[in-house]
Amino acid sequence: MFYAIGLGLADEKDVSVKGLEIIKRAERVYLEAYTAVLLVEKEVLEAYYGRQVIIADREMVESSSDEILDGADKVDIAFLVVGDPFSATTHTDFIIRAREKNIPTRILPNASILTGVGCTGLSLYNFGQTVSMVFFTDNWKPASYYDRVKENVALGLHTLVLLDIKVKEPNLESLARGRIVYEPPRFMTVAQCAQQMIETEQEKGEGICSKDRLAVGVARVGADDQEIVAGTLEQLADADLGKPLHSLVLIGKRMHDMEKDYVREYAVDKKVFDQVFARDYHQS
Amino acid sequence: MFYAIGLGLADEKDVSVKGLEIIKRAERVYLEAYTAVLLVEKEVLEAYYGRQVIIADREMVESSSDEILDGADKVDIAFLVVGDPFSATTHTDFIIRAREKNIPTRILPNASILTGVGCTGLSLYNFGQTVSMVFFTDNWKPASYYDRVKENVALGLHTLVLLDIKVKEPNLESLARGRIVYEPPRFMTVAQCAQQMIETEQEKGEGICSKDRLAVGVARVGADDQEIVAGTLEQLADADLGKPLHSLVLIGKRMHDMEKDYVREYAVDKKVFDQVFARDYHQS
Numbered sequence: 001m002f003y004a005i006g007l008g009l010a011d012e013k014d015v016s017v018k019g020l021e022i023i024k025r026a027e028r029v030y031l032e033a034y035t036a037v038l039l040v041e042k043e044v045l046e047a048y049y050g051r052q053v054i055i056a057d058r059e060m061v062e063s064s065s066d067e068i069l070d071g072a073d074k075v076d077i078a079f080l081v082v083g084d085p086f087s088a089t090t091h092t093d094f095i096i097r098a099r100e101k102n103i104p105t106r107i108l109p110n111a112s113i114l115t116g117v118g119c120t121g122l123s124l125y126n127f128g129q130t131v132s133m134v135f136f137t138d139n140w141k142p143a144s145y146y147d148r149v150k151e152n153v154a155l156g157l158h159t160l161v162l163l164d165i166k167v168k169e170p171n172l173e174s175l176a177r178g179r180i181v182y183e184p185p186r187f188m189t190v191a192q193c194a195q196q197m198i199e200t201e202q203e204k205g206e207g208i209c210s211k212d213r214l215a216v217g218v219a220r221v222g223a224d225d226q227e228i229v230a231g232t233l234e235q236l237a238d239a240d241l242g243k244p245l246h247s248l249v250l251i252g253k254r255m256h257d258m259e260k261d262y263v264r265e266y267a268v269d270k271k272v273f274d275q276v277f278a279r280d281y282h283q284s
Numbered sequence: 285m286f287y288a289i290g291l292g293l294a295d296e297k298d299v300s301v302k303g304l305e306i307i308k309r310a311e312r313v314y315l316e317a318y319t320a321v322l323l324v325e326k327e328v329l330e331a332y333y334g335r336q337v338i339i340a341d342r343e344m345v346e347s348s349s350d351e352i353l354d355g356a357d358k359v360d361i362a363f364l365v366v367g368d369p370f371s372a373t374t375h376t377d378f379i380i381r382a383r384e385k386n387i388p389t390r391i392l393p394n395a396s397i398l399t400g401v402g403c404t405g406l407s408l409y410n411f412g413q414t415v416s417m418v419f420f421t422d423n424w425k426p427a428s429y430y431d432r433v434k435e436n437v438a439l440g441l442h443t444l445v446l447l448d449i450k451v452k453e454p455n456l457e458s459l460a461r462g463r464i465v466y467e468p469p470r471f472m473t474v475a476q477c478a479q480q481m482i483e484t485e486q487e488k489g490e491g492i493c494s495k496d497r498l499a500v501g502v503a504r505v506g507a508d509d510q511e512i513v514a515g516t517l518e519q520l521a522d523a524d525l526g527k528p529l530h531s532l533v534l535i536g537k538r539m540h541d542m543e544k545d546y547v548r549e550y551a552v553d554k555k556v557f558d559q560v561f562a563r564d565y566h567q568s
Contacts, residue, residue: 008300009393016394017304018297084395086402092546095405099549109293109400109506110300111368111393114408118370119391121379124398125414129441132409155435157413222393262376265383 002072002098004085006110009222011040012048015080019108023049026078030056030068032091034167037185037245038082039223045080053080057168061090065097072103084112113247116221117160120228121262126254127160128152133193133248134164135186143200149250150208156254161197163188163246187244190217190229194236194248209233214251214276216263217241231268232276239268253281286356286382288369290394293506295324296332299364303392307333310362314340314352316375318451321469321529322366323507329364337364341452345374349381356387368396397531400505401444404512405546410538411444412436417477417532418448419470427484433534434492440538445481447472447530471528474501474513478520478532493517498535498560500547501525515552516560523552537565 003022008014015023023029031042031053038045046053056068056079068079085091085107098105118124129152131145145161152159166186174181194217197209211234219227219241227241236248251263260277267273287306292298299307307313315326315337322329330337340352340363352363369375369391382389402408413436415429429445436443450470458465478501481493495518503511503525511525520532535547544561551557 006395011302013302013305014300014392016292016298016300018295020301021297084399084402087399087408092402092405092407092542096542096546107403107506108298109395109403111290111395112399112408115368115371115396115398116393118368118376119393121376123376124371124396125416128412129439130409151439155413222391258377258380262380 001076002069002103002105003076003078003108004091004095004105005078005080005108006084006112007038007080007082008110009083009113009116010220011038011223012045014111014222016108016110019110020049022076022108023051023078023080025076027071027075028054029078029080030054031080032056032061032082034058034165037165037167039220039245061094065094069098069101069103072098073101084110084114087112087114111222113162113221114160117218117247117249119221119226120216120218120249120266122158122216122249122251122259123256126158126252126259128155128157128252130160130162132162132164133188133196135166135188136196136199141196141199143204146200146204146208150206152252153208155252157252159250159252161193161248161250163193163248165245188246190219190241190246190248191237191239193246194233198233198237209250212276212280214273214281216249216251216266217246218249219243219246221247228266229268230263230266230273232272235268235272251281255281285360286353286387286389287360287362287392288375288379288389289362289364289392290368290396291322291364291366292394293367293397293400294504295322295507296329298395298506300392300394303394304333306360306392307335307362307364309360311355311359312338313362313364314338315364316340316345316366318342318449321449321451323504323529345378349378353382353385353387356382357385368394368398371396371398395506397446397505398444401502401531401533403505403510404500404502404533404550406442406500406533406535406543407540410442410536410543412439412441412536414444414446416446416448417472417480419450419472420480420483425480425483427488430484430488430492434490436536437492439536441536443534443536445477445532445534447477447532449529472530474503474525474530474532475521475523477530478517482517482521493534496560496564498557498565500533500535500550501530502533503527503530505531512550513552514547514550514557516556519552519556535565539565
């Protein structure tokens with residue numbers, strides 16, 4: 001059996017009891033390590049599971065899936081995914097490949113940032129489509145996310161923005177010289193995301209991500225040191241939420257009072273929050 | 285500390301290792317039992333935890349929250365929620381009340397049907413707002429969900445429809461005679477939901493939930509006997525997915541080929557699925 005097991009969001013103890021039992025008895029244990037990262041090191045997982053964990057980076061998952069699936073028709077293979085296995089499409093792809101080989105599969109769902117973001121107090125029923133934000137470079141500032149956010153904004157819905165992660169990216173200069181040297185991992189912060197949204201807005205000018213739009217930044221959801229900060233995009237562009245992983249929610253206008261009361265507790269500046277809310281968000 | 289602990293979707297072993305540790309040491313353990321139900325009985329949980337579990341029904345949560353929170357400033361209280369604690373707004377409300385009493389709170393997220401529905405192969409990024417479907421009666425057929433579905437359909441997005449649960453509903457005839465007798469629990473099936481959607485469509489006539497729209501029904505997501513069935517709403521109105529809990533997804537047109545390939549595997553009739561898809565869903 002091929003098991004895709006969600007690890008949840010924070011540390012080694014967020015795995016389900018059922019998942020842990022499978023990990024302990026599986027023939028091989030892989031850890032998917034490029035769409036998200038756990039807040040603890042691989043060594044912590046290995047010590048806790050009492051098992052060797054093989055890191056499966058993008059290259060391995062995309063080019064050596066046969067190797068990962070090898071023998072799964074006879075023995076149990078555990079493929080660990082930070083968060084929930086279905087939150088990244090790439091794993092659907094994986095299950096399709098297993099199916100083609102007549103390998104039985106089983107998915108163990110777990111907490112995902114898609115629902116973990118409920119910690120902001122914003123109702124998960126009032127979210128529209130989720131978008132992703134990539135690191136802008138000097139000459140590459142993709143703005144396709146803006147149109148999806150615009151669709152959500154038009155309906156008054158919140159938008160969860162998932163932030164870019166760069167793990168095991170080759171250094172381009174070295175690559176040009178024929179050597180593969182990996183860059184240190186990079187994780188986008190709430191501040192960087194807010195800044196990039198304001199940048200796109202300056203280009204597009206449709207008022208979707210203006211600097212006075214309300215948003216909430218979250219960091220290390222589900223962990224002991226989880227942080228939540230609410231404010232305008234301009235305020236969030238200056239906020240420091242510490243270590244990764246970060247995510248951002250752009251607040252929609254279709255917001256219940258209870259959502260507002262809850263999220264207001266996290267405001268950088270409650271006065272500013274109330275003013276902007278009363279001016280732009282209040283629906284009578 | 286007041287802990288709201290997600291139990292995940294299927295059975296007693298879907299709780300996280302961290303959650304289980306808290307349950308074992310908590311002073312009192314409550315189980316929220318009206319927004320969702322686990323697929324196992326309370327007694328199974330009690331035996332597994334080695335703890336007494338107090339059922340917290342709607343009445344208790346709404347009128348005796350003080351009692352539940354009592355002492356949580358000094359001892360640990362565990363409040364168990366099937367799925368993820370933030371998937372039902374009512375729990376946000378609970379946290380606000382704890383906050384007002386200066387009781388520290390901690391949320392342990394877990395799998396939710398909102399992400400568990402990824403088991404259909406439909407990308408969670410292509411979902412719009414989630415809606416709820418209540419049991420229609422002869423003279424009460426609320427259609428407000430239809431407008432939200434319409435917003436999703438206009439954007440080509442999928443819609444997750446959560447199905448009504450009636451637990452501990454008083455029998456109205458007995459109530460009129462001054463006696464409280466509870467009805468046996470009722471759980472809406474995929475077939476009932478599909479039927480009601482077709483009914484609303486017949487009334488509204490905007491082509492949002494026509495009987496030839498494609499949808500996917502799921503039952504017991506995350507459990508060993510999980511079932512997935514895809515087809516037109518008319519086909520699903522005849523489908524039997526067995527025991528609760530059921531959910532339904534109305535498929536949007538903004539669908540990748542990979543999503544289609546994955547979900548097609550579950551079609552009641554692949555030929556019909558392909559025909560409808562080619563005619564109404566294919567985007568060149």
